[in-house]
Amino acid sequence: MCATKWPAGAILDGMSTQVPQTVPQEEWLRLDRQICFSLHAASRAFNGVYRVILKDLGLTYPQYLVMLVLWEHGETPVKRLGEHLRLDSGTLSPLLKRLEAAGLVRRERSARDERSVEVRPTPEGAALRERAExxxxxxxxxxxxxxxxxxxxxxxxxxxxxxxxxxxxxxxxxxx
Amino acid sequence: MCATKWPAGAILDGMSTQVPQTVPQEEWLRLDRQICFSLHAASRAFNGVYRVILKDLGLTYPQYLVMLVLWEHGETPVKRLGEHLRLDSGTLSPLLKRLEAAGLVRRERSARDERSVEVRPTPEGAALRERAExxxxxxxxxxxxxxxxxxxxxxxxxxxxxxxxxxxxxxxxxxx
DNA sequence: CACAATTAAGTTGTGTGCAACTAAATGGCC
DNA sequence: GGCCATTTAGTTGCACACAACTTAATTGTG
The missing domain is CATH 1.10.287 (Helix Hairpins)
Structure with a gap:
């Protein structure tokens, strides 16, 4: 939830703040941009390349990640997909609905635990693996x-x- | 490889494909997930930490990036913001509208080039820099x-x- | 000067990503 | 057995990110 207060500074607690103070005050905002921003940029650049390459397969990048898990593990409950990909149901539910609409996966309630939904590749979804290789x-x-x-x-x-x-x-x- | 199939094969053209073929076919999909996925995960983890830290300032992470540019360069046209941040107007326009609604920036058409829109921090936006330091x-x-x-x-x-x-x-x- | 090509913002539509919430099922605990 | 806390998906709302498009202003060329 992270909806909590923030007495500000808690993030430093318990961590070694061994950052040398050799960098002038003024430079910090620039430096910072370099760290966070280069990662942000690299992530989006990766996304761009994947978008181009995956277009043939009709997959987005997160959809490809889901299919990777399914190809490797077979039938998988939504919960476990979320653990593998660090995504919650708010992201996965609509994504899986689109994959199902595309005919690549099937979703069905688990018989043993009606709360859980099992996701498994359809024959079409399984066949896609070859092209994804x-x-x-x-x-x-x-x-x-x-x-x-x-x-x-x-x-x-x-x-x-x-x-x-x-x-x-x-x-x-x-x-x- | 890169033989027939995709007209998209252009991505390999002109690059040295010096990838040793020591990795078995089967392993590629796993390996691949590790590369792209770890970057994806790191990016989102960064985003999560920023979200927590920036909440005090009332900024999202991309909004913070925009403010960094404005703090460093002052008045900046949307176009140049996009170049600095690698974002297009489809992302920046609504983002800037929100920053303007929050009273942190002002947007106004450039006098010399009516196509261009200059973005500059308001006094409130400029004052936020101190807290962001x-x-x-x-x-x-x-x-x-x-x-x-x-x-x-x-x-x-x-x-x-x-x-x-x-x-x-x-x-x-x-x-x- | 006229007019096509280019450039800059903005708009629309789709797809994440995540917080907050709801609904249904399960598991403990008495 | 009855009740409550927990677990699991799904929904809603908001904010990017980007492709494709629109609109308006500018530039280049004959």
Whole structure:
């Protein structure tokens, strides 16, 4: 919910604030833009390349991510999809409805737990995997990075995400 | 590869496809998810931390980026804002309208070029800068990274974005 | 000067992403 | 068995992000 107060500064609590104060006051806003902004920009640039490549498949980028999970794990409840992709039902429900309308997945209430909805690829959705298999190579090639560099970047980003999640969690302890 | 199928194969043209074929077919879809997904996740994690921190200021993350540009450069036409932030008018127009409604910026048609709209911070918008000055430190601290690591990550991400943009450009040569 | 091409904002429509809420089912606990 | 807290999807509302389009102003060219 993160709807809480913010006594401001809580995010620093419990974290080592080992940032050297060698950077002049004035520079902080510029520096900051570089950090957050370069990530934001990279994410959107990635999105753009995926958009072009996935157009043939009729998928958006988040829809592709969902299909990746389904191809790997088969029938999966919405809840677990959300855990894999870090998305909640507010995002997944309409997305899955579109995938179902496109004939790529089927949704049906679990028999054992009527709260849960199982999502599984239709034959068409499963068949799409073959055509999707060339996507990764094209993406890697578009990055211009070697596999080693990609692995390294991946590790850094995961560490970053972990730290950011931990910091945000300090604020809103009760969600997802 | 890159043989027949897609007319979209242009994305590979002119790039060295120096990806070693040591990874088995089956693994590609998993690997791929790791690259794109970790970036996607990191971007959203950043967004989450910013959302929490910026709530005090009444700004969303993209609105904060716009204010950063305005604080640094003063009066700026919408067009230039878009260049700085890599956003088009479809995103900026409603965003700026909200910032104007919040009393943080003013928009007015340029006298010399009636097509252009100049955006500049109001006194309230300018005053917000002071309160925003603590944001970067809190963000850096939330990442758990040193400034050196951040600089390094920043360089990699910029390189990545450049390569991805170049690849996407090959596909849709006529835009933005 | 006239007129086509270009440029800058804005609008419309679609698809996320997420907070806040609702509804239904389940599991504990007495 | 009855009741309440929890869990799971779904819905609503808001804010990007971007493609495609519209409108208005400017520029370039003959």
């Amino acid at each position: 060339e996507v990764p190579r094209r993406i890697v090639s578009a990055t211009g990075f070697t596999l080693e560099e990609i692995g390294d970047l991946h590790a850094r980003l995961d560490r970053l995400t972990g730290a950011l999640d931990a910091a945000a969690l300090q604020e809103s302890p009760g969600r997802r | 603590e944001v970067p430190r809190r963000i850096v601290s939330a990442t758990g990274f040193t400034l050196e690591e951040i600089g390094d990550l920043h360089a990699r991400l910029d390189r990545l974005t450049g390569a991805l943009d170049a690849a996407a450009l090959q596909e849709s040569p006529g835009r933005r």
